[in-house]
Amino acid sequence: MSQTLAAPVHSEIIIKKSRFIGCVQPMPDRASAQAHVDALWKQHPGAAHICWALLAGGQSAAVDDGEPGGTAGRPMLDVLRHQDLEGVLATVVRYFGGVKLGAGGLVRAYTDCVAQALLHAPKVQLAQALLHAPKVQLQRMATLQCLVPYALEGLLRREIEAAGAELLGVQHGSLVTLQLRLPQTQASAFVQRINDLGQGRVGWPDQLTGGS
The missing domain is CATH 3.30.70.240 (Alpha-Beta Plaits)
Incomplete structure (x- = not known):
């Protein structure tokens, strides 16, 4: 049975001076996800990209937001799918550090940012966090x-x-x-x-x- 996170979880990584700020949180549908992304732009007006992935049944989405096609939204979505999650939104805010990472580097960066957000989920043993992030049955x-x-x-x-x-x-x-x-x-x-x-x-x- 599909599961969803009980609460938002966050991460932040820096790769070659680029700053990636990640979050995975419960999200019911695409309209709510888009509204949340719009709010993120107001919080981070200087960001280069805000990429996101939504797992919500027929409303799922993967958005690269200007990054090369398939290097951000899709890898983020894959992480969510591998966790058997549903009704969740992953966002990554990127501040560009002046050094291009290449397609492979971008895929790793966005994948790691989402995975680390799940890794640091509260009230879970660190060694098992990625597999046992706090989840609740999705009604x-x-x-x-x-x-x-x-x-x-x-x-x-x-x-x-x-x-x-x-x-x-x-x-x-x-x-x-x-x-x-x-x-x-x-x-x-x-x-x-x-x-x-x-x-x-x-x-x-x-x-x-x-x-x-």
């Missing part, structure tokens, strides 16, 4: 969309809150469209409960969709 989520009359909007909002689900969005048209997310194991029971309460007045235009 699969389901995204639901339902249509209800205005008279049932309050009821549905209360049921969403009571179920501990996340309300993602609400649209008001001829009917009220609500989108929510909750653990996949709870989705069927939630749909059945809402159907019972709605007495045939609740519509589900989308099937249950799995996510990480």
Whole structure:
């Protein structure tokens, strides 16, 4: 079963005067990953590159950000895959030191930066850290969309809150469209409960969709 990190882990290495600042952290999807990378650029405006790799099901990505193709994002992604991780983002901020490393040197640098971040994961024996970085079981989520009359909007909002689900969005048209997310194991029971309460007045235009 896939696993994800329990908390962010960090690293920093210097190779031929270039500074590489690495981080591996839990990340649910590509939109969140892109927002995090955008924030990193604000924190490191003088960086030459911010390369990143995301393992998140169908939203996985490997971004070289100006480094020669295949020398940064893909090697970083390979490290995550070898650790059997899912729902994680690896980022490496590079400050260029004036000495080119060559394709092989770049691959080693970005690979080592991600591997060392996992190596220094907290609360793990150093000798076994790379294999036993702190991980938690990844809970699969389901995204639901339902249509209800205005008279049932309050009821549905209360049921969403009571179920501990996340309300993602609400649209008001001829009917009220609500989108929510909750653990996949709870989705069927939630749909059945809402159907019972709605007495045939609740519509589900989308099937249950799995996510990480």
